[in-house]
Amino acid sequence: MSSRRRFLTAGAAALTGCQNEEPSTSGAHMRAYGERSPHEKPVRVIRELTASKGTGSSRTPLHEIYGIITPSALHYERHHSGVPDIDPAQHTLLIHGLVEKPLVFSVDAIRARPAVSRVYFLECSGNSVGDNRGAPFPDVQGSMGLLSCSEWTGASLRSLLEEAGLKPGAKWVIAEGADNGRMARSIPLEKCLEDTLVVYGQNGEALRPEQGYPLRLIVPGWEGNINVKWLHRLHVAAEPAMSVKETAFYTELMPDGKAQMFTYVMEARSVITRPSGGMKLPVGGGIHEVTGLAWTGKGSIRRVEVSTDGGKTYHDAELQQPVLPQALVRFRYRWQWDGQEAVLQSRCTDETGYLQPTHAEYAAVRGLNSGYHYNAIKPWFVRADGSVKHV
Amino acid sequence: MYSLMLLGALWAQPAGRPATAEEIRARDITVFPNGAGLPAGGGDAVKGAKIYESRCALCHNKRGEGKAGEYPALVGGRGTLATKAPKKTVGSYWPYATTLWDYINRAMPFHQPRMLPPNDVYSVTAYILFLNGIVAETEPMNERTLPAVRMPNRDGFIPDARPDVKARR
Numbered sequence: 139m140s141s142r143r144r145f146l147t148a149g150a151a152a153l154t155g156c157q158n159e160e161p162s163t164s165g166a167h168m169r170a171y172g173e174r175s176p177h178e179k180p181v182r183v184i185r186e187l188t189a190s191k192g193t194g195s196s197r198t199p200l201h202e203i204y205g206i207i208t209p210s211a212l213h214y215e216r217h218h219s220g221v222p223d224i225d226p227a228q229h230t231l232l233i234h235g236l237v238e239k240p241l242v243f244s245v246d247a248i249r250a251r252p253a254v255s256r257v258y259f260l261e262c263s264g265n266s267v268g269d270n271r272g273a274p275f276p277d278v279q280g281s282m283g284l285l286s287c288s289e290w291t292g293a294s295l296r297s298l299l300e301e302a303g304l305k306p307g308a309k310w311v312i313a314e315g316a317d318n319g320r321m322a323r324s325i326p327l328e329k330c331l332e333d334t335l336v337v338y339g340q341n342g343e344a345l346r347p348e349q350g351y352p353l354r355l356i357v358p359g360w361e362g363n364i365n366v367k368w369l370h371r372l373h374v375a376a377e378p379a380m381s382v383k384e385t386a387f388y389t390e391l392m393p394d395g396k397a398q399m400f401t402y403v404m405e406a407r408s409v410i411t412r413p414s415g416g417m418k419l420p421v422g423g424g425i426h427e428v429t430g431l432a433w434t435g436k437g438s439i440r441r442v443e444v445s446t447d448g449g450k451t452y453h454d455a456e457l458q459q460p461v462l463p464q465a466l467v468r469f470r471y472r473w474q475w476d477g478q479e480a481v482l483q484s485r486c487t488d489e490t491g492y493l494q495p496t497h498a499e500y501a502a503v504r505g506l507n508s509g510y511h512y513n514a515i516k517p518w519f520v521r522a523d524g525s526v527k528h529v
Numbered sequence: 530m531y532s533l534m535l536l537g538a539l540w541a542q543p544a545g546r547p548a549t550a551e552e553i554r555a556r557d558i559t560v561f562p563n564g565a566g567l568p569a570g571g572g573d574a575v576k577g578a579k580i581y582e583s584r585c586a587l588c589h590n591k592r593g594e595g596k597a598g599e600y601p602a603l604v605g606g607r608g609t610l611a612t613k614a615p616k617k618t619v620g621s622y623w624p625y626a627t628t629l630w631d632y633i634n635r636a637m638p639f640h641q642p643r644m645l646p647p648n649d650v651y652s653v654t655a656y657i658l659f660l661n662g663i664v665a666e667t668e669p670m671n672e673r674t675l676p677a678v679r680m681p682n683r684d685g686f687i688p689d690a691r692p693d694v695k696a697r698r
Contacts, residue, residue, distance in 0.1 A: 233545070242547075380561070380627070389686065394611055396685055397610075397622075400689050503694045
């Protein structure tokens with residue numbers, strides 16, 4: 139008997155007070171809150187970015203995810219001052235500034251409003267700084283793991299702003315979190331009225347603390363940082379605040395030394411997650427399913443193509459239905475590998491007709507130091523020995 | 530029928546309650562580039578040096594050099610933005626001095642944010658601007674002078690030009 143099993147049996151006997159029960163052979167007992175099988179090991183990879191903990195990121199193991207939904211426990215993280223421990227009974231959301239009636243909402247008040255549930259991806263705009271510079275991580279988790287997708291549930295921000303009543307001249311909403319560093323971003327009012335949500339639910343349960351419990355913004359299709367977590371204040375204003383995260387960070391340095399500002403939307407991107415860097419295929423070729431993810435901040439993905447010869451020829455991949463706007467899209471392609479060297483890559487097109495660029499096309503305009511919003515085609519090199527490497 | 534009416538009545542009510550002026554004052558820390566939101570007060574780099582030494586130098590090093598791989602530098606990098614190895618700092622990159630005041634006030638020192646009184650925030654802001662050669666050591670920084678400081682990279686930003694990258698089939 140394994141020690142874990144002995145423990146479970148002993149625990150159950152102690153609970154029921156029945157010391158004479160035979161060891162059960164009918165399987166484990168039920169658990170009030172489930173866990174995955176102990177045989178399943180996918181985890182996030184954590185990387186601190188300064189010597190003060192809580193300023194780094196954790197990356198989703200994209201190569202080990204099925205379908206389009208990221209389990210909440212594997213959703214990527216990017217924090218600038220740690221994860222606060224918030225009591226929802228004490229937490230409130232204040233709306234003030236250019237409004238007729240400044241309002242305070244309790245978390246329960248937000249939960250009581252007519253609810254909206256939507257599946258949306260989130261991607262940190264700094265997801266692939268290394269790829270941009272030409273020094274990528276060897277695997278898809280390191281290279282692109284600041285990407286996840288959940289079903290989010292909450293209230294429309296528009297309904298909250300309308301309740302407060304917008305004053306003439308209102309053009310921006312500055313959203314602030316209750317984290318230690320009170321991280322804040324300015325959002326154009328238009329987007330707040332269009333489709334932005336104040337959410338409390340993620341994949342059917344409350345937000346995880348690392349995802350902003352008890353309230354966060356979801357700004358569909360826009361860079362991760364603007365989806366402010368632990369939301370506690372919305373400041374309606376005529377001008378942007380020019381906060382540190384919209385000036386010093388999350389602005390893109392062009393080759394001429396100028397930087398693009400207020401670059402919110404995540405443009406169309408795709409990546410093959412299997413086979414991908416670090417994996418090994420059986421030598422000698424055979425039939426393989428090439429699968430991956432595509433997404434765009436501008437509506438829906440229309441088409442994903444896969445190339446096995448480094449982009450010389452492309453073939454349409456099958457898209458898992460339903461294809462949802464501003465959500466991850468799962469694509470699959472049946473590949474007959476001849477056992478020779480191959481270069482696998484995908485490219486996608488969104489509903490605006492935008493085609494995902496190559497690295498050369500990207501770098502010709504944005505250079506190698508823009509850092510944020512890198513979205514070029516990602517090739518994987520398959521050797522004849524079956525090993526898969528980044529190019 | 531009764532429960533339906535009750536539900537209707539609840540939904541018709543505004544779910545938010547009015548915020549008091551005191552609640553707004555306690556939470557509102559936004560500072561805008563035009564100086565709106567800055568409290569009355571002031572300081573200078575001479576005073577700021579002492580505050581910096583006791584509250585900031587531990588992480589950002591003696592004169593804002595930072596510590597490679599551990600803590601960001603607060604100085605340097607002028608003239609590097611268009612090179613292969615750009616160095617973005619307050620001095621080389623940040624477009625507004627008010628952003629520095631706002632960030633220190635809300636987020637620094639890292640483990641005890643919002644512990645510095647406004648005059649100390651003015652002084653330590655002045656000190657970092659002085660280290661970058663942007664203001665003089667004794668120049669007073671207050672709610673009128675700070676927004677008027679012209680940062681070296683003030684004109685370094687351009688609007689989003691998407692879709693700026695064009696791919697060919």
